[in-house]
Amino acid sequence: MRPSNSIRQLVVINVVGLTHDMIGDNTPNIRRLLDTGFARPMTTVLPAVTCTVQATLLTGLMPARHGIVANGWYFRDLADVMFWKQSNHLIHGERVFQTAKNRDASHTTAKMFWWYNMYADVQWSVTPRPSYPADGRKVPDIYSEPPEIRDELQNRLGRFPLFNFWGPTADIRSSAWIADASVEVFRRYQPSMLLVYLPHLDYNLQRLGPNSPKITKDIRLVDHEAGKLIEVARAADADVVVLSEYGITEVNQPIHINRALRDTGYLSVRMEPLGWETLDCGASTAFAVADHQVAHVYVKRADDLAAVKALLGRLDGVECVLDRDAQRAAGIDHERSGELVCVSQRNAWFTYYFWQDDRLAPDYARTVDIHRKPGYDPVELFVDPTIQFPKLRIANRLARKFLGFRYYMDMIGLDAGIVMGSHGRLPDENRMSQDGPVFICSSKRIERDELHATDVRNLLLNLQFGG
Numbered sequence: 001m002r003p004s005n006s007i008r009q010l011v012v013i014n015v016v017g018l019t020h021d022m023i024g025d026n027t028p029n030i031r032r033l034l035d036t037g038f039a040r041p042m043t044t045v046l047p048a049v050t051c052t053v054q055a056t057l058l059t060g061l062m063p064a065r066h067g068i069v070a071n072g073w074y075f076r077d078l079a080d081v082m083f084w085k086q087s088n089h090l091i092h093g094e095r096v097f098q099t100a101k102n103r104d105a106s107h108t109t110a111k112m113f114w115w116y117n118m119y120a121d122v123q124w125s126v127t128p129r130p131s132y133p134a135d136g137r138k139v140p141d142i143y144s145e146p147p148e149i150r151d152e153l154q155n156r157l158g159r160f161p162l163f164n165f166w167g168p169t170a171d172i173r174s175s176a177w178i179a180d181a182s183v184e185v186f187r188r189y190q191p192s193m194l195l196v197y198l199p200h201l202d203y204n205l206q207r208l209g210p211n212s213p214k215i216t217k218d219i220r221l222v223d224h225e226a227g228k229l230i231e232v233a234r235a236a237d238a239d240v241v242v243l244s245e246y247g248i249t250e251v252n253q254p255i256h257i258n259r260a261l262r263d264t265g266y267l268s269v270r271m272e273p274l275g276w277e278t279l280d281c282g283a284s285t286a287f288a289v290a291d292h293q294v295a296h297v298y299v300k301r302a303d304d305l306a307a308v309k310a311l312l313g314r315l316d317g318v319e320c321v322l323d324r325d326a327q328r329a330a331g332i333d334h335e336r337s338g339e340l341v342c343v344s345q346r347n348a349w350f351t352y353y354f355w356q357d358d359r360l361a362p363d364y365a366r367t368v369d370i371h372r373k374p375g376y377d378p379v380e381l382f383v384d385p386t387i388q389f390p391k392l393r394i395a396n397r398l399a400r401k402f403l404g405f406r407y408y409m410d411m412i413g414l415d416a417g418i419v420m421g422s423h424g425r426l427p428d429e430n431r432m433s434q435d436g437p438v439f440i441c442s443s444k445r446i447e448r449d450e451l452h453a454t455d456v457r458n459l460l461l462n463l464q465f466g467g
């Protein structure tokens with residue numbers, strides 16, 4: 001069912017890691033939008049990470065108001081760090097699709113793989129959701145609303161390639177599946193607004209860095225997938241917006257912030273019975289939740305704030321340490337934020353590592369385990385280069401899996417220096433087109449010289465309803 005004549009259809013494609021300077025010969029499909037539209041570098045929010053920026057794009061609010069202060073944070077009442085939760089209820093503020101529905105009851109939205117997807121107030125949604133049997137396996141799957149879309153899409157397109165969505169084997173196959181599924185949903189249901197997330201550029205930009213010549217191929221690959229959506233949108237006379245959440249900068253310096261806090265006695269660990277350490281958040285005086293180039297530091301007692309801030313400010317690679325007043329100025333002063341927020345220098349990023357001896361690293365450290373780790377870990381994008389015969393080890397682990405035995409996929413290394421790209425800090429003003437996100441639109445009706453991520457929500461509404 002097509003939307004009412006008073007609503008223009010809109011396809012919004014989130015091409016993660018795309019910058020203004022990438023638009024050109026390697027992006028013929030995206031560049032085609034400029035024939036009738038425009039492109040601008042876009043000012044983003046702190047931290048410039050997936051969950052935070054997406055929440056701002058959909059609400060028009062700063063993190064201080066929508067509450068998504070990072071990809072994960074410390075839940076004080078549970079004394080636990082949680083990353084990559086899926087419930088849409090975590091976002092505060094009215095989302096663009098709710099506003100649109102209030103304006104016109106015939107408005108419908110399909111949300112394809114944008115974060116905080118589950119239980120969003122939309123008509124159709126699909127998002128990664130593995131199944132975790134009691135024997136420890138992780139079975140690729142997706143969650144959808146209505147539920148039957150899951151089986152319909154996977155019967156037609158094959159099972160969602162979860163292990164190509166994140167981890168050492170992450171590649172174009174996940175974005176291609178998402179693009180194909182989004183085309184199917186658009187053609188079948190004709191939503192007023194289609195929100196699509198294409199993550200492909202994120203992978204090698206972090207593995208290889210933005211200056212690697214190999215990135216050219218990745219730009220072409222993701223442009224091809226975006227082209228599928230642009231083509232189906234144009235056939236329906238729909239407007240198209242292509243945007244990104246952040247740009248990725250070259251890095252060469254990991255900052256082990258939790259090790260520094262442990263060295264000075266602020267951070268506590270627990271020795272587990274099987275011989276490894278885990279972070280004891282509730283017992284710690286201060287610890288950091290690392291998320292790319294930003295780290296929220298949770299300090300138990302106000303009397304320790306000044307000393308902890310001074311310590312962090314002296315760490316090599318730290319650009320600034322924001323107390324509550326500085327967080328207020330940056331728009332990130334929310335109760336979920338740390339008492340202090342550290343921002344790295346442009347060439348640096350924060351690890352979550354809290355152990356001092358790799359022999360005592362927790363069991364999950366050498367695996368892809370985005371929910372158990374108390375911080376973001378880009379090293380999960382690499383197979384440990386110290387493993388002599390990685391394919392043999394993988395075959396051994398998979399054989400145990402297929403035979404029904406418990407298995408431990410310990411393929412990830414502990415050398416953070418292998419990471420070549422990161423993001424999260426605000427781009428330098430003179431590098432917006434290289435390091436910042438971009439906003440591209442097929443229509444000049446909403447063109448303007450300067451764009452901020454908080455503007456996007458209303459610009460989308462203007463495209464659909466006019467004004």
